[in-house]
Amino acid sequence: MLLYALALASEVLPGWRGWGVLLCGWREGLMPRADPRLAFGWLANPLLWASWVLVFRSAYGTAAVLAALATLLGGGVHFGTRIVASAGAAPLPRLGPGYWLWAGGLAVALLAALTGAGQRALAGRRT
Numbered sequence: 364m365l366l367y368a369l370a371l372a373s374e375v376l377p378g379w380r381g382w383g384v385l386l387c388g389w390r391e392g393l394m395p396r397a398d399p400r401l402a403f404g405w406l407a408n409p410l411l412w413a414s415w416v417l418v419f420r421s422a423y424g425t426a427a428v429l430a431a432l433a434t435l436l437g438g439g440v441h442f443g444t445r446i447v448a449s450a451g452a453a454p455l456p457r458l459g460p461g462y463w464l465w466a467g468g469l470a471v472a473l474l475a476a477l478t479g480a481g482q483r484a485l486a487g488r489r490t
Contacts, residue, residue: 364415366468373461376446381461394447401455404440407433407469414472423480430473437469 371381385408392402410433417426440462445452 364468366464366471367411370461370464370468373464374459375461375465376459377456381465384461391447396445396452397447398443398445398455400439400443401446403436404443407437410436411469411472414476418472418476418479421479421483423476423483427473427476427480430469430476434466434469434473437466441466 371385373381375381375384384405388401388405391397391405394402410429414426414430414433417423417429441458443455446455447453
């Protein structure tokens with residue numbers, strides 16, 4: 364969660380902090396010329412939030428599935444080629460540190476869910 368919070372405060376794209384991308388990024392999916400890797404990448408956010416809730420509820424298996432999907436969708440953003448701006452589609456600029464913090468947060472969520480699932484499995488074998 365700390366990496367996610369840092370990502371929200373950091374520059375993701377030139378002139379855009381993470382919180383701005385979070386608030387407006389969903390609109391990319393509504394644009395006809397949007398790169399699907401960017402459009403679907405935003406969907407990693409609600410998957411991540413749901414995985415956090417499930418980890419806190421000790422539903423590690425489902426949390427791991429959601430976190431894995433979030434990590435795949437978020438990682439796809441790195442391979443995007445264009446972003447829809449007010450003037451039309453433009454080449455995707457260099458991704459800033461906010462993206463990398465966000466991507467790291469996705470991976471940490473996946474590791475947390477997998478670790479919890481692994482610990483539960485080991486505890487079940489001991490009994």
